[in-house]
Amino acid sequence: MTYSEHPKIIILGIDGLDYLLVKKWQLKNIMQKTYCKMDLSDYKIIVTPPIWGSMLTGKIDYEIMKTWEKTAKIVGFKRGIEQNRLAKLGIKLTPFLTSRVGKGLLKILENMSKNPFEATANYINVKKEKNIFQFFEKPWNNGVPGYGRVDSNPLKRQLHLQAIGGEEKPFVNYIIKDYKNDKTQLLSALNKQEHDLIFWYTSITDSLGHIYISRPLTLMQYYLEINEIVGKVKDKYPSSIIYIISDHGMERVGLGRWGMHSNYAFFSSSTGEIISKPYELYDLVLKHKNI
Ligand SMILES: [Zn+2]
Numbered sequence: 001m002t003y004s005e006h007p008k009i010i011i012l013g014i015d016g017l018d019y020l021l022v023k024k025w026q027l028k029n030i031m032q033k034t035y036c037k038m039d040l041s042d043y044k045i046i047v048t049p050p051i052w053g054s055m056l057t058g059k060i061d062y063e064i065m066k067t068w069e070k071t072a073k074i075v076g077f078k079r080g081i082e083q084n085r086l087a088k089l090g091i092k093l094t095p096f097l098t099s100r101v102g103k104g105l106l107k108i109l110e111n112m113s114k115n116p117f118e119a120t121a122n123y124i125n126v127k128k129e130k131n132i133f134q135f136f137e138k139p140w141n142n143g144v145p146g147y148g149r150v151d152s153n154p155l156k157r158q159l160h161l162q163a164i165g166g167e168e169k170p171f172v173n174y175i176i177k178d179y180k181n182d183k184t185q186l187l188s189a190l191n192k193q194e195h196d197l198i199f200w201y202t203s204i205t206d207s208l209g210h211i212y213i214s215r216p217l218t219l220m221q222y223y224l225e226i227n228e229i230v231g232k233v234k235d236k237y238p239s240s241i242i243y244i245i246s247d248h249g250m251e252r253v254g255l256g257r258w259g260m261h262s263n264y265a266f267f268s269s270s271t272g273e274i275i276s277k278p279y280e281l282y283d284l285v286l287k288h289k290n291i
Contacts, residue, residue, distance in 0.1 A: 007190065007193070007195050007196065007197070007198045007237060008240065008241065008288065009196070009197050009240065009241045009243070009285060010190075010198045010233060010241070010243070011198065011199045011200065011243045011244075011245065012200050012242065012243070013052065013055075013200060013201040013202070013247075014202060014226055014244060014245070014246050015048060015151070015202065015205060015207075015246060015247055016207075016209045016210075016246060016248060016250050016261070017223075017226070017244070017249065018209065018246070018249030018250050018262065018266065019035075019037045019038075019246075019249055019264055019265070019266040021219070021220075021223060021249070021250075022223070022266060023035075025224075027223060028227070029230040029231040029234060030226060030227050030244055031268055032242065032244065032268040032270050033270055033271065034268060034269055034271075034272045034273070035268035036266075036268070036275075037264045038275065038276055038277055038278055039264065039276055040248060040264060040278070042060060042277060043065070044065055045065070045068055045069060046248045046261040046263060047068045047261070048151055048206065049068075049117065049120045049121060049146040050065050050068060050120065050146065051248065051265070051278050052146045052247055053120075053146025053147065054282075055144075055245065055247075055278050055279060055281040056124060056133070056144060056146065056199075056282065057132075057279075058279050058280075058281075058283060059282075061127075061129070064120050064123050064146075067116050067119060067120055068120070115154075117151060117152035117153075118152075118153070121145060121146070121150040121151070122147065124146050124147045125148060132281075132285050132286065133147075133199075135289050137196050138194055138195050139195060139196065139198075139199070140197070140198050141199040141201065142185045142186065142200055142201055144199060144201045149201060151203050155174070156174060156207075159171040160210070163211050164258065171207075172208065172211075175203075175204055175207045176204075179202055182200070182202045183229065190236065190237070197285070204226070205222060205223065206248075206250070208222050209250030210259050210260070211257075211259070212259070213258065214257045230242075230244065240270070241269070241270060242269070242270040243267070243268070243269050243270075243281065243284070244266070244267070244269075245265070245267050245268075245281060246266040246267075247278060248261040248263070248264070248265050249262035265278055267281075
């Protein structure tokens with residue numbers, strides 16, 4: 001088997017990349033030939049791992065969704081009014097949760113319950129689900145939520161909490177370090193020129209979207225960074241098929257400072273193709289596997 005000079009398909013998975021912000025800031029590289037808003041109404045709750053998992057398998061795993069629904073009842077990842085109510089509650093609770101007593105209590109709760117992020121981080125491999133990587137000769141990925149990537153761990157959650165309490169630097173540094181590591185991995189995979197499918201994932205716009213949504217100019221610099229890296233990939237591999245996809249956007253809830261997941265996602269293609277739901281990525285990618 002000989003491999004084509006360039007990767008056949010490059011998927012850039014940008015967690016939390018927001019359709020409205022890409023449009024507002026006119027990020028041309030990210031917008032590509034065609035871009036669109038994807039509908040998430042088929043997903044009962046909008047949380048990261050099940051949505052990414054559905055892109056890789058072509059279907060929503062309702063058993064995995066159930067794991068999240070239980071947590072959503074406590075943590076509140078629901079859409080619309082419920083999300084608003086929770087945000088208001090969050091504002092009231094923040095001083096307590098960031099106090100010493102509050103932090104201690106959260107630590108106890110964290111140790112008591114199996115966190116769904118960790119529990120569902122590798123569900124596709126654990127359940128031996130058929131996925132897009134199996135259809136390619138030499139696929140590459142740097143870990144996708146649902147497929148081996150633990151997007152949230154106790155340290156990250158702890159730092160996130162500190163950030164909500166006003167101490168942002170350690171959280172931001174952690175996220176940037178993580179992003180740099182992911183970027184290095186992408187560039188090295190691309191340079192090898194031996195992979196037929198590349199699926200790159202970064203969570204920078206989700207993680208920093210949560211804390212910077214009410215400060216658009218700060219958030220914008222990270223969107224510009226993504227726009228720049230997309231430009232580099234496109235310049236280097238102009239004949240590759242490039243898809244850019246997110247699992248949801250971020251929106252400011254009420255008058256709160258913090259961002260939560262919005263009920264739409266982003267998609268763009270270098271080919272002019274569009275999809276309207278994240279799980280349709282599976283069929284789209286498979287359509288090109290023999291070209
Ligand atoms: Zn996400």
